[in-house]
Amino acid sequence: MSEFETTHEELEGLLHIVDKSIRNRQFQTAAELAPCWHGYRTALYPQLVEEEKIMIPLKRAYFTPADMQQKLYEVVRAMPKLALGSLLHHIPGGKEGVMTFLARSGFSWHAWYTEVHATRTAYREQMESKLESLLRGQALVLRHKADFVETHLLKPLRLNERLVTHRSNAADLTSQISAELSTGRLSVSDALRDVNLPLGPQASRHQYVEA
Secondary structure (H helix, E strand, C coil), rough: CCCHHHHHHHHHHHCCCCCCCCHHHCCCCCCHHHHHHHHHHHHHHHHHHHHHHHHHHHHHCCCHHHHHHEEEEEHHHHCCHHHHHHHHHHHCHHHHHHHHHHHHHCHHHHHHHEEEEEHEEEEEEEEHHHHHHHHHHCCCCCCCHHHHHHHHHHCCCCCCHHHHCCCHHHHHHHHHHHHHHHHHCCCCHHHHHCCCCCCCCCCCHCCCCCC
């Protein structure tokens, strides 16, 4: 478990680096953010894979479904409202899919109407609308998923080649990415080349968004 704690600490440190890199600069194009986005994504994916392959089987072996449901309920209840709204926005199946997730997470049926629905709306207005505005080139505040026309057209990138060609645990890889971002050694061209994207004005804007 100490290895996972170390990875979480490394990821938290990397997140601070990404936040600092974005806040302390002015960007002319969205592509200039590629090193920060791509670096964090490259470090995050191995951690998610490790937890899926190791932690989930261990939890299923040592805890009952009821135990897991209670813990999931506690985690979801403690989430920041925008984070919960983001989770609900990306759950497939619309309202029905969200209601199924909430029921499995231990929420009562009326929680959707009294507290949860507002978090999804707030996320769409405050966060997802910014991405749609960037893609359309105009300021927008949207509330309904069907209104996010351009974001629906986004295609996921392939995984960074480091995850395939270089064997490394999540903590070590996160530490390496942190060093590259801190010293400016992870450039835009390096980030895009890792996923074999075309460089220059001929590249489609829909190709610069991660999975």
